[in-house]
Amino acid sequence: MARVWRFGADVNTDQIVPGRFAPYVTSEAELRKYPFIEARPEFAPSVQPGDVIVAERNFGCGSSREYAPQALKLVGIGAIIAPSFARIFYRNALNLGIPLFEADLPQLSDGMELELDVGQGRLQVGGDTIQLPPPPAWMQEVWNIGGIVPYFRTYGRFPGEAAS
Amino acid sequence: MSQTLSEQIISRAAGRSVQAGEVVTAQIDLAMIHDSIAPSVIRILHEELGATQVWDVNRIAVAIDHVAPAATPQTADAQNKLRGWVRQQGIPNFFDAGRGIAHQVLIEEGLARPGMLIVGSDSHSTAYGAVGALGTGMGATDIALALATGQTWLRVPETIRVQAHGQLGTGVTAKDVALKLARELRADGATYQAIEYHGFDSFTLGQRTTLTTMAIEVGGKAGIVPPHGLAAADAPPWLALSDHATYSRTIDIDLDNLDPQIAAPNYVDNVVDLRDVGRVNVDVVYLGTCTNGRYEDLAAAARILRGRRVAPGVRMMVVPASSEALQLAVADGTLATLLAAGATLGTPGCGACIGRHMGVLGSTDVCLFTGNRNFRGRMGHPEAQIYLGSPEVAAATAVAGYIADPRTISDQAVTDDGRWATVLQA
Numbered sequence: 326m327a328r329v330w331r332f333g334a335d336v337n338t339d340q341i342v343p344g345r346f347a348p349y350v351t352s353e354a355e356l357r358k359y360p361f362i363e364a365r366p367e368f369a370p371s372v373q374p375g376d377v378i379v380a381e382r383n384f385g386c387g388s389s390r391e392y393a394p395q396a397l398k399l400v401g402i403g404a405i406i407a408p409s410f411a412r413i414f415y416r417n418a419l420n421l422g423i424p425l426f427e428a429d430l431p432q433l434s435d436g437m438e439l440e441l442d443v444g445q446g447r448l449q450v451g452g453d454t455i456q457l458p459p460p461p462a463w464m465q466e467v468w469n470i471g472g473i474v475p476y477f478r479t480y481g482r483f484p485g486e487a488a489s
Numbered sequence: 490m491s492q493t494l495s496e497q498i499i500s501r502a503a504g505r506s507v508q509a510g511e512v513v514t515a516q517i518d519l520a521m522i523h524d525s526i527a528p529s530v531i532r533i534l535h536e537e538l539g540a541t542q543v544w545d546v547n548r549i550a551v552a553i554d555h556v557a558p559a560a561t562p563q564t565a566d567a568q569n570k571l572r573g574w575v576r577q578q579g580i581p582n583f584f585d586a587g588r589g590i591a592h593q594v595l596i597e598e599g600l601a602r603p604g605m606l607i608v609g610s611d612s613h614s615t616a617y618g619a620v621g622a623l624g625t626g627m628g629a630t631d632i633a634l635a636l637a638t639g640q641t642w643l644r645v646p647e648t649i650r651v652q653a654h655g656q657l658g659t660g661v662t663a664k665d666v667a668l669k670l671a672r673e674l675r676a677d678g679a680t681y682q683a684i685e686y687h688g689f690d691s692f693t694l695g696q697r698t699t700l701t702t703m704a705i706e707v708g709g710k711a712g713i714v715p716p717h718g719l720a721a722a723d724a725p726p727w728l729a730l731s732d733h734a735t736y737s738r739t740i741d742i743d744l745d746n747l748d749p750q751i752a753a754p755n756y757v758d759n760v761v762d763l764r765d766v767g768r769v770n771v772d773v774v775y776l777g778t779c780t781n782g783r784y785e786d787l788a789a790a791a792r793i794l795r796g797r798r799v800a801p802g803v804r805m806m807v808v809p810a811s812s813e814a815l816q817l818a819v820a821d822g823t824l825a826t827l828l829a830a831g832a833t834l835g836t837p838g839c840g841a842c843i844g845r846h847m848g849v850l851g852s853t854d855v856c857l858f859t860g861n862r863n864f865r866g867r868m869g870h871p872e873a874q875i876y877l878g879s880p881e882v883a884a885a886t887a888v889a890g891y892i893a894d895p896r897t898i899s900d901q902a903v904t905d906d907g908r909w910a911t912v913l914q915a
Contacts, residue, residue: 335676335677335756337864339862339864339865339866339867340864340865340866343844343866343867343871344525344843344844344845344867345843345844345845345866345869347525348528348529349524349525349526349528349555349556349564349567350556350560350561350563350564350845352563363865363866363871364865364866364871382677383676383677383680383708386676386677386708387612387862387864388611388612389526389610389611389612389614389626389627389628390525390526390628391526391529391628391629391630392529392629394628409677409680410680411677411680411708412680412681412708412710413612413626413627413628413705416627416628416631417627417628417630417631420628420630420631421630463512472630473630473631473634474533474537474538474630474634477538477634478538478539482514483514483634483640483641483642484512484642485512485513485514485642485644
């Protein structure tokens with residue numbers, strides 16, 4: 326069963342992966358060891374594929390470093406849910422195919438068990454079902470195909486605008 | 490015409506009239522990559538996208554600024570690989586270690602110009618708004634796609650108008666304006682939006698860059714100063730403020746009554762008036778970055794440090810934003826003044842802003858930093874304490890040994906050991 330990893334507001338990309346642990350100065354192969362290495366050292370060793378990050382507003386602010394969401398993807402994060410995301414992080418996560426949902430879920434606390442149906446945008450927690458607000462259809466297409474690179478290679482264009 | 494500057498710039502880049510909220514594909518005028526992200530960009534470009542050549546060698550700029558010069562054999566190897574790639578691709582706009590921070594260099598070189606759509610592999614690419622361009626930061630995959638296609642996709646942002654009134658007083662700076670805006674807007678106040686700065690026509694290009702580099706610190710997609718009053722302004726005729734543009738919000742800022750601002754650890758929007766910060770002794774004063782490492786920033790610090798000494802026990806680092814800034818500071822004695830006061834000089838570039846080299850902080854260090862981020866662990870050890878302030882505050886703090894208001898020192902006598910703080914305490 327997947328679990329909730331609860332975070333607060335304004336989680337910045339320096340907290341997700343500090344610049345000192347960038348692949349440029351460490352190595353690409355080590356990146357999976359570094360998400361939240363200083364902000365929450367127990368995260369990387371114990372996170373399981375499918376686990377969900379639930380945070381407060383402005384998740385992912387700061388640097389444009391794609392290795393921050395890349396590190397979360399490498400450990401298999403199932404989705405990130407927050408009332409709002411910083412713009413560059415949102416784009417980077419979308420590009421990598423990490424599902425993001427904009428929702429404020431104060432009732433979910435750290436360590437709670439849950440099941441997430443990403444396609445339906447539906448969470449099962451305890452006996453409750455939470456319907457998450459659906460992202461735009463084109464965004465779901467990007468996730469479904471595995472990110473922006475496969476999307477572009479398949480359609481030969483960017484999302485959001487019909488082929489001309 | 491009733492568009493914001495962002496709408497005008499994206500309309501031209503998209504080849505049709507657009508308005509806030511639309512998701513469009515647009516032509517890029519310039520793309521920037523730097524050493525820290527370039528290896529990923531190049532891998533995605535060639536291996537994932539299967540492109541062999543960048544779309545236009547003249548519309549790409551490459552800088553080695555994040556670890557400059559190389560700090561480890563690994564970064565040295567990565568930089569050599571980047572140099573080889575630049576040669577192989579035939580990219581003329583390459584700025585090697587020592588030339589400076591990409592944002593500053595692209596403005597100095599005239600590569601960033603009014604009306605351009607510029608994307609960079611760096612969140613502080615909002616800097617290019619200082620010349621009236623729309624600059625925005627993106628991740629490695631977006632930038633690789635941009636290099637392959639010359640295009641990107643983006644949502645046309647709504648715009649927040651910042652309206653200045655009056656003039657800055659002595660000892661109060663563009664940095665204080667930027668920090669005051671962070672205080673008002675908070676870290677996410679401009680998320681998915683652009684900022685236009687109105688009423689800053691008297692600001693120098695450097696002051697404008699201080700404002701625009703910090704647009705990202707309130708979540709902004711871009712921060713644009715209308716290109717009014719710049720000596721080298723070559724704004725295209727289609728780029729002009731419209732009285733009928735729609736703004737999501739207007740923030741008035743009273744320059745006459747603005748006081749020096751400080752962002753206390755560990756968030757950029759944790760801003761207070763300097764006078765309310767209390768007694769904060771510092772170990773390190775760090776002058777530099779794309780936000781405040783230009784010649785005029787060094788000169789402002791030198792005016793305060795002339796004939797004075799950095800307080801005992803304080804280390805002051807000066808890292809110019811570019812080689813041009815350094816050369817100007819050498820030419821008029823600014824650098825000599827800083828060094829005579831006891832400052833240490835670093836290679837033009839990002840310095841310790843990303844915590845990788847050139848004076849990173851230890852666990853007990855308290856630092857007054859002229860940069861743009863004070864996140865936990867940003868400049869080195871996560872326990873280090875980073876306070877953000879202006880170059881003038883940095884200089885006053887260096888002399889006092891604690892966070893100090895530059896306005897309190899101009900008339901103070903200098904004591905025998907070059908310190909004025911002892912006078913204040915007497």
